[in-house]
Amino acid sequence: MSEKIDQIVEDLKTLTLLEASELVTKIEETFGVDASAAASGGVVMAAAPAVVEEVEEKTEFNLMLDEVPADKKIAVLKVVRSLTGLGLKEAKELVESAPKQIQEGLGKDAAEEAKKQIEAAGGKASLT
Template identity: 60%
Template sequence: MSTKTEQILEDLKSLTLIEVSDLVEKLEKTFNIDASQVSAGVVMAGAPAAIPAAVEEAKSEFDVILAEAPPADKKLGVLKIVRTLTGLGLKEAKDLVESAPKTIKEKASKAEADNMKKELEEAGGKVTLK
């Protein structure tokens, strides 16, 4: 083991459970991986190869999905945003909102999907990105 690796290992040993949890969360976000899906054998044997592959496979297109129909007091706001984002007519947008979960947009860029999610959630909708 190199001295650099040994130093990192010693630093990890000194972390609290909360700090380890934060570290795992940051590693997952940085390398777009899910630590719960990685087995011990993969971590030990394949980590150097797995990390670049995970970074390469980072999603660039997302489906914006209205997860559930909004409550009655938020429905009109969500309906207006859906019409703006999709260009649908009033009846089509109303049917889409009322029949959630439904896909609002397929293959949106990360920025576009995040913007759509933000707008819909501000209006009172519940949105997921896939």
């Protein structure tokens, strides 16, 4: 190797990881190449920048009462009443008409807790 190349290699050895990353980015931009393609042995012209799609975490949930076994109806009815504040008649109609939405727009923790309560009483619930 030439003395110039040897000097460049020695300079590269002193770079921090951050500096090395910045160098790779600068080389890619300057020469229009993709450094990841070098590992496969070829040089590829730089493609359009990839669009990073942000996945937004769901923050509001609806609580669905999916199924109530006949022998667990009273226990589930009590839980539904405590969650919704409905009277006995309204809660009974709701439980008997499962699958049915019980609550909407709940936060993640509140929705999961309500689901656990229904399941502990013997019903089947889901979050949508």
